[in-house]
Amino acid sequence: MSELTELTVRLRDGLPEDAVLTDPDVLGTYANDMASFCPAGAPAVAVLPRTAEEVQHVMRTASALGVPVVPQGARTGLSGAANATDGCVVLSLVRMNRILEINPVDRIAVVEPGVVNAVLSREVNAHGLFYPPDPSSWEECTIGGNIGTASGGLCCVKYGVTAEYVLGLDVVLADGRLMSTGRRTAKGVAGYDLTRLFVGSEGSLGIVVKATLALRAEPPRQLALAAEFPSAAAACDAVCRIMEAGHTPALLELMDRTTLRAVNALTKMDLPETTEALLLAAFDTPEPGPQLAAVGELCAAAGASEVVPAESAAESELLLQARRTALVALEAVKGTTMIDDVCVPRSELAAMLEGTAAIADKHGLTIGVCAHAGDGNTHPTVCFDASDEDExxxxxxxxxxIMALGLSLGGTITGEHGVGVLKKEWLARELGPVGLEMQRAVKAVFDPQGILNPGKLF
Incomplete structure (x- = not known):
């Protein structure tokens, strides 16, 4: 019996027939996520379990045979973390998509990893609650994927990132054992914080099969303003003024002129294309008017050519939708993009944008920048024709x-997209040899055979 046949037979012994896929054409659709320049191998089989017990069976089988396993969610990632390796088992968790509990008293939700972010958000909203992490791909991305990459979103400046909302996890380890971490309580410091260790580990330490998430009371709908600036530096100056003054906007987002033009071309939204940068600020407080007025004054003091408050929550949502479509719009410019994810101190935001513009000029490329400006997380997006070898x-x-520039400014190579395949070399540079050694040691404890998502991170 061949190794491939033995693997498939053993998997089918503990899984429904429709949960084990071997057709080469079908397997090809599970090979990679949305990142460019990331190699992907050919999986031997794809499995789609519906229960934790089925995931345990997959890991016991893979461990016994020494076969690598690549966990996947919706494959909306931008670092190649979900890319298959040759001969691997692709473990897709999209069928584990149940919301198991929403508890308004304890303000928690218990969910399986395949639950889509937007679905969870709408369900908890119906209970008067709010799940803050909201990546741009929230209509598609899954909670398991969000946990794997420690993703963020537009409202991070006020509410923080995924890691701050994961209270506890059920995790299937590499050998098939099931481990629970964390808690359901509002507080808890018993032992090492293994929950945080798994958040951002990109499926390299274990398979998340259940998550207990913290919720907040649903805030009022956001009211926004848009401020136009003659330069990216002026917009960044406004960001610094807003934060220094003690304001806590629900979001503070920036789009440069290249991004604005791309969004207009895709959506026909008629955003201003003559300005060099557009800053969006929003508050979700009961009476946001005075705060928006104060922020508008700070924008004007920083050199804004125009400050336009939205007249309604619906108009505010339209502005936010423009920001959410930015990456898709930039991809349409030339057909392919490389999306950077460099986060720098807010005080270095202007230097980051100016340096990125210089890099674009140097290489003769179109690079649009959108950013979660309130927390310094920039997304310089390189637009290029993949069929042009030189480009x-x-x-x-x-x-x-751009990554080197970010590190030189005291930043990090990734604020929310993860490392995956794309940034392995740069992770080593950021961590240094001792830090990298310790990370590998942690990996070896949880996955001594090295079968969980091999080739990712380091």
Whole structure:
């Protein structure tokens, strides 16, 4: 019996027939996520379990045979973390999509990893509650994927990132054992914080099969303003003024002129294209008017050419939708993008944007920048024609130079997209040799065979 046949037979012994996929054409659709320049192998089989017990069976089988396992959610990631390796088992968790509990008293939700972010958000809203993490791909991305990459979103400046909302996890380990971490309580400091260890681990330490998430009371609908600036530096100056003054906006987002033009081309929203940068600020407090007025004054003091408050929550949502479509719009410019995810101190935001513009000029490329400006998380997006070998080379070089720029400004190579395959070399540079050694040691404890998502992170 061949190794492939033995693997498939053993998997089918503990899984429904429709949960084990071997057709090569079908397997090809599970090979990679949305990142460019990330190699992907050919999986031997894809499995789609519906229960934790079925995931345990998959891991026991893979461990016994020494076969690598690549966990996947909706594959909306941007770092190659969900890319298959040759001969692996692709473990897709999208069928584990039940919301098991919403508890308004304890303000928690208990969910399976395949629950889509937007679905959870709407369900908890119906209970007067709020799940803050909201990546741009929230209509598609799953909670398991959000946990794997420690993702963020537009409202991070006020509410923080995924890690701050994961209270506890059920995790299937590499050998098939089931472990519970964390708690349901509002507080708890018993032992090492293994829950946080799994958040952002990109499926390299275990398979999340259940998550207990913290919720908040649903805030009032956001009211926003848009401020136009003659330069990215002026917009960044406004960001610094807003934060220094002690304001806590629900979001503070920036789009440069390249991004604005791309969004207009895709959506026909008629955003201003003559301005060099557009800053969006929003508050979700009961009476946001005075705060918006104060922020508007700070924008004007920083050199804004125009400050336009939204007249309604619906108009505010339209502005936010423009920001959510930015990455898709930039991809339409040339057909392919490399999306950087460099986070810098807010005080270095202007230097980051100016340096990115210089890199674009140096390589003769279109690089649009949108940013979660309130927390310094920039997304320089390199637009290029993948069929043009020279342009592709310049795109990769510019991508690396942007990451180097971020590190030189005291930043990090990823604020919310993760490392995956795309940034392995840069993770080593950021951590240094001792930090990298300790990370590998942690990996070896949880996955001594090295079968969980091999080739990712480091």
């Amino acid at each position: 592709s080379r310049r795109a990769r070089e510019s991508f690396d130079e």
